[in-house]
Amino acid sequence: MGGRPGSHADGRALDRNQRLMPDERGMPAEGRIGVLLIISTVAALGLALVYIGGGQPQAEGALLGISLGGIGVALILWARGLSTEGTVTAERGPLGGDPDDEEVVEERIEEVTDEPGRRSVLKLFWAAGGALALSAVFPIRSLGPAPGQSLLETAWRPGARLVDDNGRPVRVDTLPVGGTLTAFPQDAEHAADSQVVLVRVQEHLLQARPGRDNWTPQGNVAYSKICPHVGCPVGLYQADTHELLCPCHQSTFDVLDGARPRFGPATRSLPQLPLSVDREGFLVAQADFDEPVGPAFWNRG
């Protein structure tokens, strides 16, 4: 036996100097194990009663824990007394390394390909297997539609009214200055890729980009609500700084400057929806976005 902790002949633990640990606090191990197992039994029966009585999550967890824990601790106490020999040592024995075995196996494998005739048959097996594997790949195509145009366009069409999430059309003066709401194209309220965040700001603060001068009637400006980073809804508007914030990864966008990203991992501005007002005073889209919305991808350009 080495100089490490082990077990004494009567099963009690020994410390590193092979002295008996002072763990006999008056009660023999069998007594303590007995008490634990009785507690465990009572808790298990209590668990059954709790279930029959209608169930109660806290009581169920606590009683199950006590019941299992009692058995667990009892087993470990018991284990200390089970072995009389303590630490033992054995040889590992070799792990492989017999050249005869290797040679025989090698010969037996290679005898299949020794003859030229067999080799060409084997090649045909490989070809057939390869062709089968290739055609087995095709059903993967059924798992989803082709990306096609779906990432490039949304449900916005020229003249489509903006409606809120209850389907009510939004007027040019629905929002007060500093106000914001989430809008959808009328008749496509569930098109998640078409959602926009509509913000109303003082018109003279807006720095319109070239060609976007008439996109913001009376200070109403609409941006795609899908973050160009990984697609969370850019839902937080801070009216004092005119910033939209994405709550997932903290990208911020400048509403006055074409929703240019100010900070965070987002690399692109939020696409802007060109707005105008129809004859009845409702906000409508002039056209679809002029770029893809949402997270970037290989063919986004």
Add this chain to the structure above:
Amino acid sequence: MTRRLLRWVDERLGASHFSRKAIDKIFPDHWSFMVGEIAMYCLVILIVTGVYLTFFFVPASEEVVYHGPYKALEGTRMSAAYASTLDISFEVRSGLVMRQMHHWSALIFMAALVVHMCRVFFTGAFRRPREINWVVGVTLFILSMMNGFFGYSLVDDLLSGTGVRVGYSIALSIPIAGEWLAFLFFGGEFPNTEFITRFYVLHVLLLPALIVGLLGAHLAILWRQKHTQFKGPGRTEDNIEGSRLWPSYAAKSVGLFFIVTAVVAALGGLAQINPVWLYGPYDPTQASAATAGSQPDWYVGWLDGALRIMPGWEIRAWGHTIANPFFPGALLPGVTFGVLYAWPFLERRFTKDREAHNLLDRPRDAPVRTALGMATLSFYTILFIAGGNDVLASLFKVAPEAITNLFRILIFVAPAVTFFVTRSACRSLARDKVHPFGGSVGSRVRRTPSGGYEEIDEHDPAPEVGAIRADLVTEAYRPPPQS
């Protein structure tokens, strides 16, 4: 009775010869070898509670209107998946405890895997002949991480839906194949009605089958190769020291199973986890939290942190884009797991050590490996903490920008500092031969034949033949056994 049963089995299966060898198999007694067992027992709990949950969970995205005991969501439209999770939590008797045990067990499972992998790494247990088992172990870790993500995504609450959204966008960002990969894997543009059913099959069938199968291989290889052991008097590369499987090790291990399950049960009953009824159903127009606090389960936190601190850069050329999330979301885990897989072979290349090792290094014995490992851990720890930059910002009342910029610096500084501190700590520990947490244990002396005293080197692996061994000296002072 036992004998008759054994005879019956042996005549049919010839199992007695194997059993005889098996019950004498030796397992080392070091505490750090328990961590892998904790992971294995968590897997057992996951399977048992998971099977129970499948009886009640409805893996479907069809819209239903909620009518049930949770009045805050009365009349709300939601997916059948989310509604059935509410039923498990509020109506199925013992359902909530099972669900919470399942989730707690998953968190502890992943933690145990990480600690177990650290144990194997820092003691050099992955070295020849155990490279295959390291590769199997890394695969188990990846599969388990994926299965955890699929599992909490099934619920289709606002938080998990946000996570799926992020996963879809990362798939989309992969160069060349990303659009097809995302559409084929998720069943079309996100959000859609396909992914819950797919995640369900992956979560309850495909990945568990792979995990259980690979765990079987992991244990079979371990059984064949036998455990490693720490250096110590009498221990060599060719022997193994410990206690036998039967009865003491088996009783201890089964006891550990009961204790792990007890802890998970107590947590599952007493500590609320993932209260999905508070988050509400997934709605693509809403983020999971109006303010701070949209974090994934802990083992995915490093990826979320990487997404957060990545500067707003991406590559655009020739009409194509390599999108920003690709670098933290796909390239980083690719490199992470690639290096983990390759580590045994990389280390062999650099150290030129091609020997088989059954004796473990203590971490200080390999200062560079230990320092690299600690630096790597600090890197992922910083990423993990950065995943809570919004929480930290509101906690310390500072701008999220300041916190994020701090992490962008720390991600380089912390691993570098950790590397040099760890390496010098290892070197000085190796000189002093003091256990870092054990304090001074004094020293042992022995009397020499000439009457003087000399100090005994505690870490001398093999006392020379004929020398008086320290343990034999103390043997003489052992008190008589009490009856």
